Amino acid sequence: xxxxxxxPSNKVTEKGxxxxxxxxxxxxxxxxxxxRQRLGQGLEFLIYFQGNSxxxxxxxxxxxxxxxxxxxxxxxxxxxxxxxxxxxxYLCASSSRGGYGYTFGSGTRLTVV
Amino acid sequence: xxxxxxSPQSMFIQEGEDVSMNCTxxxxxxxxxxxxxxxxxxxxxxxxxxxxGELTSNGRLTAQFGITRKDSFLNxxxxxxxxxxxxxxxxxxxxxxxxxxxxxxGTKLTVNP
Numbered sequence: 001x002x003x004x005x006x007x008p009s010n011k012v013t014e015k016g017x018x019x020x021x022x023x024x025x026x027x028x029x030x031x032x033x034x035x036r037q038r039l040g041q042g043l044e045f046l047i048y049f050q051g052n053s054x055x056x057x058x059x060x061x062x063x064x065x066x067x068x069x070x071x072x073x074x075x076x077x078x079x080x081x082x083x084x085x086x087x088x089x090y091l092c093a094s095s096s097r098g099g100y101g102y103t104f105g106s107g108t109r110l111t112v113v
Numbered sequence: 114x115x116x117x118x119x120s121p122q123s124m125f126i127q128e129g130e131d132v133s134m135n136c137t138x139x140x141x142x143x144x145x146x147x148x149x150x151x152x153x154x155x156x157x158x159x160x161x162x163x164x165x166g167e168l169t170s171n172g173r174l175t176a177q178f179g180i181t182r183k184d185s186f187l188n189x190x191x192x193x194x195x196x197x198x199x200x201x202x203x204x205x206x207x208x209x210x211x212x213x214x215x216x217x218x219g220t221k222l223t224v225n226p
Binding site: 042107 | 117153154155158161201203212213214217218
């Protein structure tokens with residue numbers, strides 16, 4: 001597609017449930033990133049995928065968070081046993097190898113009740 | 114880890130006024146980027162800076178990459194109502210890292226017509 005697509009756009013879940021967030025990067029972009037943005041805050045790095053290299057998971061806040069990417073296409077971010085503090089907008093971005101500045105999707109707004 | 118200090122946190126200005134915001138860091142970055150985020154959307158890249166001392170313009174926007182590589186500013190001239198939004202600075206860590214960006218906490222701009 002022309003841009004980075006994220007789904008769902010909004011998700012309300014009960015505390016303790018697992019959620020999966022999906023990101024479709026721009027075709028041909030080898031790098032994919034996940035960021036978290038809490039209300040009124042900046043963007044917090046979570047994880048980075050680049051081609052077939054091992055992902056940089058240094059930003060994942062706990063072992064309840066995991067992410068996968070199939071080749072250079074779709075990525076899913078999974079949050080297990082959600083907590084209220086997980087409520088935030090989860091943004092995905094992609095870029096071409098060596099490119100500067102990502103293209104962001106519109107995000108998934110996650111609300112844990 | 115790296116942190117960016119972005120100021121001011123918010124600004125309320127009249128249409129037609131000029132605006133200036135800046136970011137500083139204790140760490141060196143090799144690229145500085147400025148993004149704008151509208152409500153419900155992901156951040157959109159405004160300007161990218163690649164060299165220390167570089168001054169770059171994009172329409173009414175001007176940004177500079179500080180000589181020390183630890184700071185950057187963004188100016189908006191002759192503000193208009195559609196300039197409303199949250200502006201984020203971002204620094205990219207030197208080569209050898211995972212190309213992830215570190216974001217400031219944002220400057221929320223309000224323009225009164």
